[in-house]
Amino acid sequence: MQAVGAQGALVSVESIEEELTLLVRRAQKVHLRGGPTEHVVERAAYGILAWLHDTGPLRPGALAAHFHLDASTISRQVASLEQAGLITREPDAEDRRACRLRLTEHGRTVLTATRAERRGVVRELLQSWSPEDLANFAFLLAAFNAGLDDHLSPNPNSREESQP
Amino acid sequence: MQAVGAQGALVSVESIEEELTLLVRRAQKVHLRGGPTEHVVERAAYGILAWLHDTGPLRPGALAAHFHLDASTISRQVASLEQAGLITREPDAEDRRACRLRLTEHGRTVLTATRAERRGVVRELLQSWSPEDLANFAFLLAAFNAGLDDHLSPNPNSREESQP
DNA sequence: ACCAACTGCTTGCATGTACCAACCATACCG
DNA sequence: CGGTATGGTTGGTACATGCAAGCAGTTGGT
Numbered sequence: 001m002q003a004v005g006a007q008g009a010l011v012s013v014e015s016i017e018e019e020l021t022l023l024v025r026r027a028q029k030v031h032l033r034g035g036p037t038e039h040v041v042e043r044a045a046y047g048i049l050a051w052l053h054d055t056g057p058l059r060p061g062a063l064a065a066h067f068h069l070d071a072s073t074i075s076r077q078v079a080s081l082e083q084a085g086l087i088t089r090e091p092d093a094e095d096r097r098a099c100r101l102r103l104t105e106h107g108r109t110v111l112t113a114t115r116a117e118r119r120g121v122v123r124e125l126l127q128s129w130s131p132e133d134l135a136n137f138a139f140l141l142a143a144f145n146a147g148l149d150d151h152l153s154p155n156p157n158s159r160e161e162s163q164p
Numbered sequence: 165m166q167a168v169g170a171q172g173a174l175v176s177v178e179s180i181e182e183e184l185t186l187l188v189r190r191a192q193k194v195h196l197r198g199g200p201t202e203h204v205v206e207r208a209a210y211g212i213l214a215w216l217h218d219t220g221p222l223r224p225g226a227l228a229a230h231f232h233l234d235a236s237t238i239s240r241q242v243a244s245l246e247q248a249g250l251i252t253r254e255p256d257a258e259d260r261r262a263c264r265l266r267l268t269e270h271g272r273t274v275l276t277a278t279r280a281e282r283r284g285v286v287r288e289l290l291q292s293w294s295p296e297d298l299a300n301f302a303f304l305l306a307a308f309n310a311g312l313d314d315h316l317s318p319n320p321n322s323r324e325e326s327q328p
Numbered sequence: 329a330c331c332a333a334c335t336g337c338t339t340g341c342a343t344g345t346a347c348c349a350a351c352c353a354t355a356c357c358g
Numbered sequence: 359c360g361g362t363a364t365g366g367t368t369g370g371t372a373c374a375t376g377c378a379a380g381c382a383g384t385t386g387g388t
Contacts (some may be wrong), residue, residue, distance in 0.1 A: 003339075006295075008295055008298070008299055009295045011300050011302070012295070012299050013283060013286055013287045013290060013298065014283055014306060015302040015305075015306065016286055016301055017279075017282055018214070019302065019305035019306050019309050020191060020286070020305065021188075021210065021211050021214065021282075022211070022231075022309050023188070023305065023308070023309055023312070024187070024188055024191045025211055025231055025318060026185060026232055026312050026313070027188045027206070027312065028374095028375090029232060029316060029375095030312070030315075030316075033382095040313060043200070043344080043345090044189070044342070044344075044345065044346095046185065047185050047186070047189055050182070050185065052305070059365080059366095060365075060366065060367095061365060061366080065367085067186075067189055068190055068193060068345065069346075069347090070338090070347055070348080072298065072346085072347075072348080072349095072367070072368080072369095073218075073345070073346055073347075073365055076345090076367085076368090077345085079364095079367085092365095095355070096353085096354060096355085096367075097352095097353060097355070097364075097366065098354090098364095098365055099366085115181075116316070118181055118185075119178055119181050121315070122177055122181040122184070123177045123212070123223075125217045125311045125315055126177060126308075126311070128232055129307075131172055133307075134172070134173050134176035134177065134180070135173075136300055136304060137176070137180055137304045138175075138179040138180045138183065139178040140297060140300060140304065140378095141179075141180060141183035141184065141187065142179065143293075143297075144183075144290075144301070145183050145186050145187055147289045147290070148190050148191065149188070149190070149288060151194075151288070151289055152190065152194075158224050192345090192346090193346095206374090207373085207374090208373080208374060220340095223336080223337095224336075224337065224338095225336060225337080232376090233375075233376090234375065234377080235336075235337065235338085235340080236337085236338070236377080237374065237375050237376075238337095239339085240338085240374085240375090241374085243332055243338085259336075260382085260383060260384090261335070261337065261381095261382060261383045261384075262383090263336095263337085268343060268374075324356055329388100331365105331386105331387095331388095332386090332387090333386085334383105334384080334385075334387095335382100335383085336381105336382090336383085336384100337380105337381085337382085337383105338359080338379105338380085338381080339378100339379085339380080339381100340377105340378085340379080340380100340381105341373100341376105341377090341378085341379105342376085342377085342378105343369100343376085344373105344375080344376105344383095345368075345372100345373085345374080345375105346371100346372085346373080346374100346387085347368105347371085347373105348370090348371090349368105349369085349370085349371105350367105350368085350370100351366100351367080351369095351376100351379085352365105352366085352367080353364100353366085354363105354365080354366105354386080355362100355364070355365095356362085356363075356364090356373085357361085357363095357375085358360090358361090358362100
């Protein structure tokens with residue numbers, strides 16, 4: 001048997017775990033060391049702005065689900081974004097407890113600038129990569145994120161709730 | 165390659181930026197939702213333990229450089245690890261201001277357990293991946309980390325410094 | 329030998345991110 | 359209706375991180 005395949009997979013998993021550990025720790029600084037927009041949007045808020053922009057008006061709960069964060073965390077960040085005039089909070093016609101979050105014009109502007117800046121950093125980091133590697137990396141990252149999303153989701157199968 | 169190449173590269177960069185944003189935010193939870201060791205080693209401390217284990221006794225400054233973190237951050241985490249009996253602080257013969265950090269037996273044990281657990285999660289996440297994809301992902305992640313390392317380092321050589 | 333500048337590390341303080349628990353308001357169901 | 363479930367906010371807490379200030383030891387110039 002050419003054990004290289006299976007053994008290589010093991011080695012890869014170990015390597016991936018290590019690199020992810022490092023990446024998650026280091027990558028947070030990229031945002032902070034950025035240019036002018038770093039004072040405008042917090043790192044966490046950027047994700048919210050981007051997702052809100054890309055998927056239209058959402059409720060806080062939907063954001064929490066997307067990022068797999070506690071509702072309270074989102075609540076505070078949303079409050080901060082609203083305070084900063086980057087998003088608005090419209091009443092939800094369907095459910096008066098809830099609200100719909102929408103980017104303001106200002107929010108859109110700031111997001112565009114911040115996003116351009118971040119993409120610039122990423123582009124610079126990857127400037128020497130081949131198109132194949134870029135495409136591959138994008139694809140594999142997306143696949144990994146999808147798996148992570150799955151993993152973090154409350155899987156109804158193997159979940160045993162204790163009786164209240 | 166056809167004209168798709170250049171355009172694909174742009175799309176890839178945008179996609180990569182998005183996926184990284186998501187990944188960095190979500191991946192932190194993996195550690196926290198772990199099993200029994202989650203109470204033993206903080207997320208940040210795990211990286212320190214692992215690096216210490218893999219590269220032998222180090223000084224705090226070396227750790228700070230490796231993770232691109234402030235020395236004070238490392239100082240606190242090291243103090244906490246020492247407190248927990250996972251590492252020891254030996255005087256450095258070369259420089260009496262400094263010290264050398266070394267894993268204790270207990271630290272090694274805990275690291276091994278935590279690492280196994282984390283690798284298990286990663287392995288599970290990647291269980292359906294082909295060996296080629298695994299190897300590729302490991303390679304590309306490592307390459308990206310190397311670029312990130314470069315980017316974060318005050319490397320006077322290959323970067324245009326906006327010097328006053 | 330001495331003082332000044334530097335370096336390695338620690339401490340004090342501020343901020344951002346996150347969770348859980350407790351809570352309020354509305355929705356839904358019997 | 360009343361009881362429970364759901365969406366969201368607020369209080370309290372813990373961890374991660376950076377900057378500024380400080381202390382101790384090192385180094386270099388005279």
